[in-house]
Amino acid sequence: MPDEERFFMRRPWAYDLEAALVPPPDGYLGFDTRALHAGYHPQGELGPFRSFVPPITPSMTYPYRRFEEVPYPVYGRTQTPTNAVLEARLASLEGGQACVTAASGSQALFNLIFTLARPGDNVVTSLHTFGEGYKQAATIFPERCHVEFRFVQDPADPDSWAKEIDGRTKLVWVETPSNPTLFVTDIGAVAQTAHARGVPLMVDNTTATAALQQPMALGADIVLLSITKFLAGNATVLGGAVVGPEDLVEDIRWNTTEFVGAVMQPFESWLALLFLETLPLRMERHSANAQAVAGFLAEHPKVLRVNYPGLAGHPQRALAGRQMKAPGGMLSFVVEGGIEGAARVMDHLQLIVHAVTFGTSRSICMHPATITHEHMTPDERAEAGIDDGLIRLSVGLEDPADLVADLEQALEGE
Ligand SMILES: *Cc1c(COP(=O)(O)O)cnc(C)c1O
Numbered sequence: 170m171p172d173e174e175r176f177f178m179r180r181p182w183a184y185d186l187e188a189a190l191v192p193p194p195d196g197y198l199g200f201d202t203r204a205l206h207a208g209y210h211p212q213g214e215l216g217p218f219r220s221f222v223p224p225i226t227p228s229m230t231y232p233y234r235r236f237e238e239v240p241y242p243v244y245g246r247t248q249t250p251t252n253a254v255l256e257a258r259l260a261s262l263e264g265g266q267a268c269v270t271a272a273s274g275s276q277a278l279f280n281l282i283f284t285l286a287r288p289g290d291n292v293v294t295s296l297h298t299f300g301e302g303y304k305q306a307a308t309i310f311p312e313r314c315h316v317e318f319r320f321v322q323d324p325a326d327p328d329s330w331a332k333e334i335d336g337r338t339k340l341v342w343v344e345t346p347s348n349p350t351l352f353v354t355d356i357g358a359v360a361q362t363a364h365a366r367g368v369p370l371m372v373d374n375t376t377a378t379a380a381l382q383q384p385m386a387l388g389a390d391i392v393l394l395s396i397t398k399f400l401a402g403n404a405t406v407l408g409g410a411v412v413g414p415e416d417l418v419e420d421i422r423w424n425t426t427e428f429v430g431a432v433m434q435p436f437e438s439w440l441a442l443l444f445l446e447t448l449p450l451r452m453e454r455h456s457a458n459a460q461a462v463a464g465f466l467a468e469h470p471k472v473l474r475v476n477y478p479g480l481a482g483h484p485q486r487a488l489a490g491r492q493m494k495a496p497g498g499m500l501s502f503v504v505e506g507g508i509e510g511a512a513r514v515m516d517h518l519q520l521i522v523h524a525v526t527f528g529t530s531r532s533i534c535m536h537p538a539t540i541t542h543e544h545m546t547p548d549e550r551a552e553a554g555i556d557d558g559l560i561r562l563s564v565g566l567e568d569p570a571d572l573v574a575d576l577e578q579a580l581e582g583e
Pocket of ligand 1: 400
């Protein structure tokens, strides 16, 4: 079978948006439009369903019509039609060529690194990464796959990144703004540094989302996403994705997703598609609310430090202003009294829920030093700015005055 034909058959659900919609005069569809339409149109290739809402296709196998015609997908472990719509939408929102989903954001990271690196290779990153990412980098990959992870000394300095890159570096991995300290890394500068040495840059865009930050437009080659957080936005979905060049995405799909499993289920993909419709609206409101809450915390005498890229005191505020549309919905702050001090405040919160996730429409707080980043050594936590008194706060869509009132009474609480 000629390659073009195989390619075409592989992707009957990767709906060609431009062919289906009458494009605006300049031929470009805006972000908000793509959040609603990318990957699916009711009169498009999924036409037989004629469903206004993208259909859920929970079938785990896809019949052959003729012996020699291999269907795509052939089996639910590779892809499902609902999943393909979600992948097309995420690729469109990030401005990437292609996308492959995974059972979680952590799984997506694993699939990416497992695909790119062989024993003896290395990945360059910093300590400003989410907890499971750090655990994969510090233990799983080095100990079990002999892939080394190098944590740069000063992630604000491009030379510091350059120093760690060598001939065996397969990936540079930046998380910005980082979870939980909201450290902002200069995507364009690190992209230049990596590209000068022929290494691709991956940016984890989970905290900002494509609604607020477009890493690929700034030079990133690959975007990592946890769909679990702001993208789905209400703690109903666990999912992840890698957006990147078609050949890499297909390599991940055929060599990890297909052979190892751990796929995102059609129902989860379907929920994510519906929630993505409101992503731009939600991120705008999350940001406005977080700005209000951060302003309150920054003035409070019992708060030692607030990490939020929208505050005047944030060391990379100007950079955040250049590479983000708004500072986002997550912040963290340090209270007096270390772990006990944080526990006292968190136990006094009445509206804000103590739970392990972020990006939900309802506000959530969490204690990184004992929960997500407990595997780091105390020195590493200190270097990453994860104090014992640090509380991560995901600011939801409540009335900001109610969130401020809850924090105020909790900070006063005995
Ligand atoms: C939570 C998180 C992930 C992992 O996502 P899961 O879906 O929970 O596995 C990846 N990156 C960042 C920045 C995160 O905060």
